[in-house]
Amino acid sequence: MTDRITRKQFAGMISGAAARIREQHATLSALDSACGDGDHGAAMLRTVERLEKAMGDEAGDLRTVLRDAGWQVMGGDGGASSSLIGSFFMGMADTPPECDALDCRGLSATFEAGLKAMCKQTKAQPGDKTMMDALMPAVTALCAAAGAGKSPVEAFQAAAEAARAGAESTKDLTARFGRAKFLGEKTRGHQDPGATSIALMFEGFSKALAESNGESGNG
Amino acid sequence: MKKFINRPENIVPELLEGFALSHPDKVRLAGNNLVARAVPKAKGKVGVVTLGGSGHEPGLSGFVGEGMLDVSVPGEIFAAPGAPRCLEAIRLADYGAGVLFIVLNHAGDVLASNITMEMAAREGLKVKMILTHEDISSGSDPEDRRGLVGFLPVYKVAGAAAEQGSSLDQCQAIAERMERNMRTLAVAVQTATHPSTGQPIFDLGDDEMEVGMGQHGEAGTGRMKLKTADETAELMLQMLLDDLQVKAGEELLVIVNGAGATTLMEMFILFRRVHHILKAKGIKLVRSKVGEFITTQEQGGFQLMIARMDPELTRLWDAPSDAPYFVVR
Numbered sequence: 001m002t003d004r005i006t007r008k009q010f011a012g013m014i015s016g017a018a019a020r021i022r023e024q025h026a027t028l029s030a031l032d033s034a035c036g037d038g039d040h041g042a043a044m045l046r047t048v049e050r051l052e053k054a055m056g057d058e059a060g061d062l063r064t065v066l067r068d069a070g071w072q073v074m075g076g077d078g079g080a081s082s083s084l085i086g087s088f089f090m091g092m093a094d095t096p097p098e099c100d101a102l103d104c105r106g107l108s109a110t111f112e113a114g115l116k117a118m119c120k121q122t123k124a125q126p127g128d129k130t131m132m133d134a135l136m137p138a139v140t141a142l143c144a145a146a147g148a149g150k151s152p153v154e155a156f157q158a159a160a161e162a163a164r165a166g167a168e169s170t171k172d173l174t175a176r177f178g179r180a181k182f183l184g185e186k187t188r189g190h191q192d193p194g195a196t197s198i199a200l201m202f203e204g205f206s207k208a209l210a211e212s213n214g215e216s217g218n219g
Numbered sequence: 220m221k222k223f224i225n226r227p228e229n230i231v232p233e234l235l236e237g238f239a240l241s242h243p244d245k246v247r248l249a250g251n252n253l254v255a256r257a258v259p260k261a262k263g264k265v266g267v268v269t270l271g272g273s274g275h276e277p278g279l280s281g282f283v284g285e286g287m288l289d290v291s292v293p294g295e296i297f298a299a300p301g302a303p304r305c306l307e308a309i310r311l312a313d314y315g316a317g318v319l320f321i322v323l324n325h326a327g328d329v330l331a332s333n334i335t336m337e338m339a340a341r342e343g344l345k346v347k348m349i350l351t352h353e354d355i356s357s358g359s360d361p362e363d364r365r366g367l368v369g370f371l372p373v374y375k376v377a378g379a380a381a382e383q384g385s386s387l388d389q390c391q392a393i394a395e396r397m398e399r400n401m402r403t404l405a406v407a408v409q410t411a412t413h414p415s416t417g418q419p420i421f422d423l424g425d426d427e428m429e430v431g432m433g434q435h436g437e438a439g440t441g442r443m444k445l446k447t448a449d450e451t452a453e454l455m456l457q458m459l460l461d462d463l464q465v466k467a468g469e470e471l472l473v474i475v476n477g478a479g480a481t482t483l484m485e486m487f488i489l490f491r492r493v494h495h496i497l498k499a500k501g502i503k504l505v506r507s508k509v510g511e512f513i514t515t516q517e518q519g520g521f522q523l524m525i526a527r528m529d530p531e532l533t534r535l536w537d538a539p540s541d542a543p544y545f546v547v548r
Contacts, residue, residue, distance in 0.1 A: 029416060037297050038416045071303055074334065075251075079272070079298030079327035083334060086301065121330055178326040182357060182365075 004103045005152050007058045009212045013156075014055040016208025017201035018048035024200055031193040035180040040193040043078030047085055048201070050076045066093040066110075080178055081194055084118055084131065091117020104155050108139075108146035115139045122177070126166070129173040129180065129187060131194035138163035138202050153206075153213050160199070160206035167191060167199035220417040227415040231273045231295055238280060242543040245284050250307050254280035254291045259314070265381040265390045266290070266312030269321045269374065270305050270328055272297045274414060277544040278513030279323075279370065284542030287378035288321075296415050299327030302334035309339055309346055317345035317387035319377055319394060323366030324352035347391045349373070353401045353524070355462045356431025356441075367403040368476040368522045371512050372536060375545070379538035393535065401472075401526035402463045404455045407432035408445065409480055409519030420518075430455065432520060448485060452492035452523070459525045460502075467501035472536065474507070474524040479514040481521050486510070489521065506536055512544070 021028070021044050029041030054069035070090030076082045092114040095106075115135060124130040126137070141162035145155035170192035175181045180192075224230055232252060239248045242257075249255040260266065270292035271279045280291040289312040294300035309318050322332045332348055339346045351366035351373050358364065377394040385393070408428045410419040423429060423442075428451070430441035446454065465471065473493055475486045486509050497504045505528055513522075528536070540547040 033416070033418050037413050037420055038418045039296065039298065039413060042415065043295070043298060074301035074331070075303040077295050077298065077300045077304065079294070080330050082301050083299070083327065083330035087334060121333060 003151055004101060005107070005209065005212075006102070007062065009209060010062075010102055011055045011058055012208045012212050013205040014048075015052050015204075016206075016211075017204035018052040020200040020204035020207075021045060021048045021197065024196075028193050028197055028200075031191055031196055034190040035175060035183050035187045036193065037179075040081065040197070043076070043081055044197050046076040046078050047073050047082050051085075051089065063093040063095075066090070081131070081197070084122060084194075087121050088114040088118045088135075091115070091120075102152075104146040104150060104152050107152055108143045108155065111139050111142055124177045127173060128176040129170045129192045129195070130175075130177045131192070131198045133170050133173070133192065134163040134166040134195040134198035134202070137166040138198065153210050156202070156206040156209050160202040163199040163202040167195040170195045220412045220414075222412075222414055224414060230414055231293065234273065234276065235280070235293060238276075238543075245541060245543050246280070249290070249311060251304050252293065253304065253308050253311060254283050254293060255308075255311060256283055256285065256289055258285075260285075260289055260382070262314050263316055264314050264384060265316045265387050266309075266314055266318040267321065267374065267378050267381050267390070268292070268305075268308045268312045268318055269323075269370070270294065270300050270308070270331065271323055271325075272299055272327075274516060275513045277511065281512075281544030282371070282374050282378075282542045284540065284545070286382050286538060286540030286547070287374050287542040287545060294327075296413065299325065299331050302331050302338060305331055305335040306338050306342075309335065309344055310342075313344060317347065319381065319387060319390045320346050320348045321370065321373055321377065321394065322348055322350050323370055324350050324362075325365060328366075345387060347387055349377075349391060349394045349398065351398050353398065353403045354431075355402050355404055355458060367405060368474055368513050368524050369398070369401045369403050369526070371474060371476075371508070371545075372401060372472060372524075372526055372532075373397050375538075375540065376532055376535040378540070379535040382538070393531070396529075397526065397532055400463070400528075400532075401524060402459045403522050403524040404430065404459055405432045405478070405520060405522040406430045406451060406455060407478065407518060407520035409517070411479060411516035411518035414516060420515075428520070448488040449492045452489045453496060455523045456493050456496055456525070459523065460500075463525060463527060465502055465525070465527065468503070470503045470505040470528045470533070471497065472506040472508075472524075472526040472528050472533075473497075473504055474512070474522075474526075475509045476513060476522040476524065477511045478518040478520040478522070479511070480517045480519040483510070486521060489523075493523070505533060 025041030032040035074086035
């Protein structure tokens, strides 16, 4: 198991996330129609397709590529989710140069910087029934795994599990942000589509990374 | 769903193309599907820009034109556009005296606008943002209140001030004064379908109405048995008058905005009752508008807006305008 991933693997993780959203976009829209207007799947599809395209530039400076990817996501006009996910990717570029190595510490610092940038744009916290319920535990798990000296594959496995648990926890919550907040108690019992998207993306990251690592191990 | 559309993903570009083609003397599409004036404003005047999801026609791009907006940034159906196109719009509307950026308080619009403001500051663009939030059903905290049809008087007075050569600070001050003095309440009787997904946005019984329904069919708080026009007007107007604390002798602008399926016939019946009540209370109804300014597809219902006017606000409201959906000569 390698400690450092390549740019190609990093781009592959984004493609993995895009693949999961592509598979599940109808489910995401169905979840959204419970408390929103039923277009979340379509908006997420635009988001991941723009991400995948921008990250496909494996030769460019990583910071520039990430910043451009975030801006491209925002340009997808997918409402609040594209502004938030866009600010996450633009924020990933705000790491110090020593984090450039795509080892576990560098990757976790990059994701932490993304989360920090997103937190500047929204006051939503875990418990508010938003994508933050999946993202915050995922990044926390990623950082904890990096701190414990785990490999990127193990760290993203932990992050994906934390994101899934976080997304599932939103079923019991009452929405306090976005349009759904106006529904209040009526939102209880429905899983948040934004948190579900984040969980799917982390699942995609983890799966793609594990598979690419297997390939390089065999090769 | 029965709608005359082609492919769902083409709804927004096709509607914008048709809108621009139907008013070629007034508006044009610029850059990345921005709606801009056919003839740009003179150099040295403040530009006025707004953003918002599509599917609410004629809002918001129908108010681009002389005397009102310079550029509007239409989003996808019911979804805010992102910061990149907003930034492009601000650059386009910058005639050297700065840009007033009018934002309706909805989560996605505010997120995109805040990011736009950061990017504009980095580029050294002079931009002031104003948030409209006048829906009294969504809590007493102004931050929670949504922006509904009140955008119309804000565009109008800010646009008129900009056209007359007021500075950015003056345009912002006049927009803020208008904004602070207006209140809106919406009621729905029938759901709209999302034109891309074909799904109804909410369920409402045949004999029910919901007071406080948001612009995108977000559920309100007061679901009740359907009332008559007079009862509905009385209920909603009283809530608005109480919230704005209107006193006898004060001057009001009243707007009745149809949600899409409610007819002008019904709106006139409602407006007539509003007029009677205000007269009985000694409140002066100085200006009024009845029609469709922001809709939500075939949603049934309407928004009732009241705004406290003063001589300057009324003068700016009366100033000439040549936007496709707001002509004042």
